[in-house]
Amino acid sequence: MAQSSVRGKAGPEGAETAAPDGQGPSGGGRRGARRGREHGRGRRVLRWAAIVLALVILGSAGAGYLYYRHLNGNITKGSRISGDDSKVRRTRPDAAGRTPLNILLIGSDSRNSAENVKLGGSKDNRGNPPLGDVQMLIHLSADRESAAMVSIPRDTRVAIPKCVDPDTKRVYPPTEDIINTTLARGGAGCTLATWEDLTGVYIDHWMTIDFAGVVRMADAIGGVDVCVNQNVWDHSTPAQRGGSGLKLTAGHRKVKGVQALQWLRTRHAWGSDVMRARAQHMYLNSMIRTLKGQNVFTDSGRLMDLAEAATKSLTVSQEIGTVKKLYDLGTQLKSVPADRITSVTMPNVEDPLNKEHVVPQKAGSDKLWEMLRDDVPLDRNGKPSKAKSTSQPAKTPSVRPAQLGVVVANGTGSSTLAAVPGRAAAIGTVLTQAGYGRATKDASAALSQDETVVRYPSADLEGDAQGVAKALGIPLSQVERSTAVSGVTVIVGADWRTGNAYPKKSAPKAGDIPEGSDAINGADSSRCMDVYQPYRW
Incomplete structure (x- = not known):
């Protein structure tokens, strides 16, 4: 399948030993279908960070279009959807006829190449079906003035529809399992179908990215600013083995290469997986701000290196499988101001059937999906819309x-x-x-x-x-x-389960994010991570 080319996580030797999911360094927690891969979860987030970088690069390189014809051959493509038709429809156009754009970003932990094993992946897991351990949706508003980045925890139990592997034609029956297993049940198209069933949000495209080119692109940026409130050293302790190796003094610091990987992998020093997700969002927002502040596109040699790495790393749904289409997509994404970008995590609670998993927190997640479906900005920094109504003009009935x-x-x-x-x-x-x-x-x-x-x-x-x-x-x-x-x-x-009168609903307002989303605004550079006491020095 198309995703077989997506290479998995990697990093330096001495990779972090997994601690139980959702717990602090004291232990306990969720393992799910991890197969010994917990230590690389943070690294996978860097893959989708590289997607953002790739889109910015491609969207800013119109002058080098002839060169980018060469890059078309670098891009691997796959089927948009491989699951049952979910009947999910695109959001209705706004008064100006515009529709939102939704792109599913997937980080695969596949270790099906010597390159990724060399970078630090486990040889014992080589050839195993890949897991989609990082899954985030980029929602670009219809007016292209705001964006949301929404993640679902990898151990979320969901209903998975019937999926068919687009290459082998193997049929996977519908089931319930954690969402990261969808990638092995028909590729990224099955993950997309599962997201649509869960959220009711129409997803236009998917993108996966391998790990091999991520370090090169991270270094090409020149480093990303991060911040800690105390000195941090994420190392093995008598109570908790493993650690990312991250060692920084308090304050704002620039990380790149291996140190950037360490930042994204760190969990013990932050105290929990929830806090690790926050650190990852802070890194990604800082990366976007860094890119917006750089003028890298006047350096043709650097741009060519970045573009080569980006296109070789991307696997995309086939309808956007050309540099021209990625260029068009990138020009839309790069125009969104940093203060109109909001990153959130789906509100979730412990799975009553398995404490090692989570399920959506219904009220909060339903509200979040409704905001995406109705194209309601997650921030309050935009100007009021002049024409927001999507109602159709009244027509005359043809019969009584x-x-x-x-x-x-x-x-x-x-x-x-x-x-x-x-x-x-x-x-x-x-x-x-x-x-x-x-x-x-x-x-x-x-x-x-x-x-x-x-x-x-x-x-x-x-x-x-x-x-x-x-x-x-x-x-x-x-x-x-x-x-x-x-x-x-x-x-x-499902919004009308009882009663004879259709329930009146108050539409969500811009910035009215549900509790439990841990939202971070893309322009917020003041955030610093607190360090869990055993990892201060």
Whole structure:
């Protein structure tokens, strides 16, 4: 499969010995499907940091387009999706006709090359199916003025859809497992399908990156500024073996190469995996600020080296598998101001079935996914939109309600909740009482739909579909044309599990991030990491 070329984590000898996930240096915690690979988790984050760098490089190199024709051959491509069709749809265009862009970034721990084993990977794991141990979604707003970077912990238990390996055609049946196993069940396309099922967010592209070129690119930046409040030395102690080897004095310091890897790998000195994620976000934000402040693109030799490393490291979904398309993508990403970039982690709680895993914290994660689907900025630094409504103009129905055939389907199930029995019949009764005497329930199996929608197959039925939505109190913005239906169809979603009146919802506001997200703004250079007492010197 395409991801077989994505090379895994690596680093210097003496790699960090894994401590239990979600715990401090005292022990306990989650191991999941780690296979002895815990020590490299921080390094994998640097891979997707390199993606950001690669996009900035490619997006700033229009003058060297002839040279970049050569780089096309460096890029490895794969299928966008390899899972069952999730029925997730793109966010509706804003008043100016623009849509958001969502890119899934995946760090693979594959050790299927001598190069990556040489860089520090375990020879015992060479040839094992890769795990997607870092998974982050970049959401670029429709107006291209803000961005979000959203991560899901690798040990999150999720529903994984049926996936088919695009190369071997092996079929993997649907299952429940932690999300990092999806990469071995049909490649990045299966990971993308799982994210769509979980979040309801349409994902346009995926990108994976190997580790071999990351150190070269990290060094090419010239170093990234980090900060600690106390002297730190992440080393073995009598209570906890292993450590990244990071040793810095208090204050702002510039790290590069091996030291950058050590920063990203460090967990014990920060006290927990949650704090390690914070340190990684701080590093990435600092890296973006560094790139924005540099004028590296006037140095053609340096630019060529960076571009070679970037394109050789990237594996992308096939629809963006050319330098020209990556260039177009990069020009959009690099224009977002640092103070409009927000990095967050999905709110999560301990898995009741396995304390070594986590599951989404429903209220917080649902709110986060809704903000992404509705393209609500995670920051408060933007100007108020002049035209935010996505509602469609009212159209005239083609027939009277009593003559219109309407199908009502039950879509109240979700990745974590079973469908509510009888919802299609109940809402069909509401429609009948409103004058739609030909409303019938869909007798097929229950669907999964996060948000209630009214669909219609052709333009002549748009006014009829709007009339049905009005009768049920459903916003016109949730009326959509779809070739998947043969007539006006109501799909009662997971947002309408009870009651006969469609629930009124207050739309999330910009910057109203759910608790437990540990949000960091990209322009915040004041953050410093506290060091856990045993690792101060």
